[in-house]
Amino acid sequence: xxxxxxxxxxxxxxxxxxxxxxxxxxxxxxxxxxxxxxxxxxxxxxxxxxxxxxxxxxxxxxxxxxxxxxxxxxxxxxxxxxxxxxxxxxxxxxxxxxxxxxxxxxxxxxxxxxxxxxxxxxxxxxxxxxxxxxxxxxxxxxxxxxxxxxxxxxxxxxxxxxxxxxxxxxxxxxxxxxxxxxxxxxxxxxxxxxxxxxxxxxxxxxxxxxxxxxxxxxxxxxxxxxxxxxxxxxxxxxxxxxxxxxxxxxxxxxxxxxxxxxxxxxxxxxxxxxxxxxxxxxxxxxxxxxxxxxxxxxxxxxxxxxxxxxxxxxxxxxxxxxxxxxxxx
Numbered sequence: 001x002x003x004x005x006x007x008x009x010x011x012x013x014x015x016x017x018x019x020x021x022x023x024x025x026x027x028x029x030x031x032x033x034x035x036x037x038x039x040x041x042x043x044x045x046x047x048x049x050x051x052x053x054x055x056x057x058x059x060x061x062x063x064x065x066x067x068x069x070x071x072x073x074x075x076x077x078x079x080x081x082x083x084x085x086x087x088x089x090x091x092x093x094x095x096x097x098x099x100x101x102x103x104x105x106x107x108x109x110x111x112x113x114x115x116x117x118x119x120x121x122x123x124x125x126x127x128x129x130x131x132x133x134x135x136x137x138x139x140x141x142x143x144x145x146x147x148x149x150x151x152x153x154x155x156x157x158x159x160x161x162x163x164x165x166x167x168x169x170x171x172x173x174x175x176x177x178x179x180x181x182x183x184x185x186x187x188x189x190x191x192x193x194x195x196x197x198x199x200x201x202x203x204x205x206x207x208x209x210x211x212x213x214x215x216x217x218x219x220x221x222x223x224x225x226x227x228x229x230x231x232x233x234x235x236x237x238x239x240x241x242x243x244x245x246x247x248x249x250x251x252x253x254x255x256x257x258x259x260x261x262x263x264x265x266x267x268x269x270x271x272x273x274x275x276x277x278x279x280x281x282x283x284x285x286x287x288x289x290x291x292x293x294x295x296x297x298x299x300x301x302x303x304x305x306x307x308x309x310x311x312x313x314x315x316x317x318x319x320x321x322x323x324x325x326x327x328x329x
Contacts, residue, residue, distance in 0.1 A: 027105040030056065035113050036138030037062040038308065042115045043079070044106035049097070052079035052169075053104050053117060054132070060140055063310045064249040071169045071275070071282050080168045081134065081144055081306065083117070084286075086126050087229060089159025089220040094125045096226050109133075126162075127151040140309040146289065147301035153294040161218060164289045165229050165270070168255075169282070172248040176283045178271050179314065180243040183213055184236045192314055193236045195243075197271040203227040207272030209288065212261040213237045215268075218290065229288065232268060241267050244317040245285050252311035255287060256321045258303040265300060266290050 031042045037060050045053035058069040058080055071078040083099040102123040108115050114135040121129040130148040137143055148164070156162050175194075182193040197208040205228040211217075215237070218230050242256035257267045270286035291300050305324050311317075 025108045025110075027107050029106065031106060031108050031115050033113055033115065033136045034061075035136040037140045038136055038142070040136060040142070042106060042134060044117065045100055045102075045104040048100045048104075052077075052082050052100065053106070054082035055080035055134070055142070058142075058308055060251065060308050062139075064251050067247075067249045067251065068171055069247065069251070069253060069308055071171050074169070074275075077275070078169050081132070081142070082167045082169070083130070083132060083146075083164065084167045085163070085165035085229060086124070086128060087163040087165065087226065088126075088156045089161055089218065089224070089230075090157035091221060091223045091225060095224070098125050099130075111135075113137075121149070121151045126155055128162075140307060142306040142308075143303070144306065145301065145303045147299060149297065149299045150294050151296060153296040156294045157221075159219060159221070160293045162291045162294050163218070163230060164291075166287050166289070168253070168285045169275075170245070170247065170253070170285055171282060173246060173281050173283060174248055175246040176271070176273060176276055176281055178210075178243045178245060178269060178285060179317075180210075180238045180269065181240045181318065182210075182236045182238040186235065190239050193238070195236060195269075195271060197273065201231055201233070203231045205272075206274050206276075207270065207284070208233055210236065210238055210269045210271075212241075212266060212268075213239050215261040215266050228272075229270065238269060240318075240321065242317070242321040243269055243285070244311075244314070245283075246311060250311055252307070252309060252317065253285060254305075254307035254317050254320055255285070256305050256307075256324055257287070258325075264292060265302070266292070267302065 033040050039059040041056040043056040070080050087095045104117050104119045117132040119130045121127050128150045133145045135143045177194045177196040209232045211232040241260045244252050244254040268288040272284040275282040
């Protein structure tokens with residue numbers, strides 16, 4: 001395959017530019033956005049966990065008009081770009097599902113193709129304010145941006161890190177695996193990785209997590225009980241911050257991010273197979289954002305793009321990422 005050396009020349013001078021917040025409409029429970037080939041329903045979390053926040057349904061009306069990208073049957077386990085967990089390195093009841101509880105208000109932005117979920121610090125047990133902004137872009141893209149500001153770094157304990165976990169609960173897929181450019185073993189060459197989250201790690205629970213080539217393990221206290229999202233495989237590791245998955249109807253979901261790994265933060269990729277069995281293949285194609293050392297009052301975040309279109313080839317998926325990376329501010 002083609003060399004991946006270009007990745008080092010592209011964008012990891014990308015810096016987070018402060019958001020200029022513009023007036024939005026009054027909060028609503030759900031919003032429908034139709035732009036280009038995509039028809040999307042966005043949802044707040046007023047009915048969570050019965051109905052999850054984020055992208056509630058995603059249709060490509062050109063390529064697969066009757067096929068929802070996300071699991072249409074389990075309302076309590078169906079959503080995309082869903083903010084699911086805030087996790088620390090110490091034992092806490094708040095390590096599981098806190099973004100699904102408490103107010104997370106949804107509103108439409110004035111451009112007519114963007115929506116925002118906004119959570120106040122006082123509504124989070126981690127005292128973390130956050131926003132998720134989604135913008136639908138022709139012909140088949142959702143650009144998204146996550147921002148968060150922790151008010152009390154002491155809540156994250158001596159370890160000091162914070163892990164934000166985001167879920168995509170897929171409909172039927174052709175291949176459960178994640179596909180990304182990476183290195184299969186120490187000292188190996190970059191190649192396409194087909195990652196299927198095999199068992200073997202003591203904290204494995206139907207799936208696992210992948211870190212960047214230059215990233216280290218996250219350390220957590222011995223008494224932590226919620227561990228399935230915090231460990232990573234030693235190998236393989238990804239080299240560029242995107243993956244694609246192969247869904248039914250010859251569709252592909254591509255997710256890409258504006259950063260890999262730095263002293264401040266990193267992205268990680270996750271695959272879970274809670275709904276993969278002899279009768280169905282409905283994996284969770286997930287991702288994580290990790291702040292290495294939380295500071296009170298400091299803003300953190302990342303940008304990404306979701307693609308939902310007909311699959312062409314692995315090189316086409318990478319071309320989508322390279323094109324977006326060059327366009328990113």
